[in-house]
Amino acid sequence: xxxxxxxxxxxxxxxxxxxxxxxxxxxxxxxxxxxxxxxxxxxxxxxxxxxxxxxxxxxxxxxxxxxxxxxxxxxxxxxxxxxxxxxxxxxxxxxxxxxxxxxxxxxxxxxxxxxxxxxxxxxxxxxxxxxxxxxxxxxxxxx
Numbered sequence: 001x002x003x004x005x006x007x008x009x010x011x012x013x014x015x016x017x018x019x020x021x022x023x024x025x026x027x028x029x030x031x032x033x034x035x036x037x038x039x040x041x042x043x044x045x046x047x048x049x050x051x052x053x054x055x056x057x058x059x060x061x062x063x064x065x066x067x068x069x070x071x072x073x074x075x076x077x078x079x080x081x082x083x084x085x086x087x088x089x090x091x092x093x094x095x096x097x098x099x100x101x102x103x104x105x106x107x108x109x110x111x112x113x114x115x116x117x118x119x120x121x122x123x124x125x126x127x128x129x130x131x132x133x134x135x136x137x138x139x140x141x142x143x
Contacts (some may be wrong), residue, residue: 005084011094012077015101019066022105026059029109062108066101069125073097076131085138093127093134100124 033056034041044050051057077094080086100120107117 005081005086007091008077008080008086008094011091011098012074014095014098015070015073018098018102018105019063019070022059022063022066022109025109026063029056029059030054058112059109062105065108066105069121069128070101072132073128076128076135079135080131083135083139085135087134090131090134093131097124097127097131100127 033039033054034044039053044053050060054060073094080090101124104117104120104124107113107120
């Protein structure tokens, strides 16, 4: 067992930092493109409008993606802390998830090779599913 049940908060915090970093990248890219191409902000008021006008949408796509599977990560992390079931294996999976998501984000906002991106996405998602399965197993055993 880790020294304290709240050790799981650190990888969750790191995931928040990753999300904030992508958010900054999103706005730097978006504002730069809008200035360089003279795009009126009103012309990109909706996602549909922006898709037809903006060319650099990788950071925006990645930012939205950071609110899909990571929701399951935050939920299992909170449950692990609340039920005092944080283990070394759960921590390893949590850090692996965050590391893989960082690699996924890097690929997505840089060279965006789909096979590379999907591979790390799938591996990161498997980490979260494993965390849930381990938690379910531990809860089942204790009931």
